[in-house]
Amino acid sequence: MTKHEFIQELEFVLNTEAGMLTEDTVLSSVSGWDSTGMLGVIAIYDDLGLAIPVTEIRESSRVADLIDLAGSAIR
């Protein structure tokens, strides 16, 4: 998965308009960044075959942090 595809998926699960998220977006400023949104992020990682600890997802502050958590699974 590319960074662009990841961000697109993220926009979808966090219920934001297309093109609204960038790597620098602060997650706490996104209205969909709640427990249900985080479940959606877990699902993205799950589809990539990754089991990222929920605490690490919750403690992420920017979109770039979520990309970093995926490591080499995101190009």
Add this chain to the structure above:
Amino acid sequence: MKLDLSGRNILITGASSGIGRAISVLIFSAGANVFLLGRDTERLRITAELCCAARENCGNIETDKFDKNKINANKTDANKINANKIDKDKIDATGKIDAGKIVPVTYDLSSDPDDIPKLFQRLAGEYGEFSGLVHSAGIEMARPLRSIKTANLINTYVVNAVSGAMLMKGLSLTGVHCKTGSSAVLISSVSASCGNAGLLCYSMSKGAVESCVKTLAIELISAKIRVNCIAPAMIKTPMTENGTYKKIQELGNDRKDLVELRHPMGFGEPNDVANAALFLLSDKSKYINGITLFADGGYSTL
């Protein structure tokens, strides 16, 4: 009130842990012969040993002859076949088998659901007719709607609902169920009837289980098979404590508090569900058919 299942053959799916394990141990201690289905041979062995420890007149723990991976080996291994024979000491003067049988069956319900009725036939052919079935195997899937793919829905549906229906097909076959009457218990969930954000796959599959029960409760009256559901709320099992509940806790206090508030009597124990299953399997519930029994500490009333 002592509930007695002496000498009855009862098959339990999901027997390798949690609710299925508790049900297996309880109904074996109530006198039943238990057929323990699960995917993990080692964990099934532990359930079998727990069953044995719970009852004084425990017979042999039988060798797993139905594991697809081992069938060929078992066919040619005379020692293993002999190990399956019940000890002569355990057979009473009338020739009736006195000691309880524990038969572990390593089996993946999702691998080929059409094979499930055949498995039931093979078991009945070897061990006699079945008086009961408990379908406790299940998988959880916590995904909000926006993250759900068709495969998520289908996978959950196959394990939780389709396999339950195919187990019922197996039990309904002539020669598999007891002519004098049988009872089937399918484990549903409060999620089938109460809203829970993020649990669509699971809720839909458990709703299907409850629909299956209502339909078959009527369809199988002529075969003298009663069919009922138990709908537990959150039960303290390895699946919830390491999976769902852990995830809920880690997601933050808002969701954790919400889940705890919806359990006015706290989370349940596996035996809370096992006791309900024992009742529904027993003759004390002989006029109860097609119901969903909530074992939820009041969850569904809120």
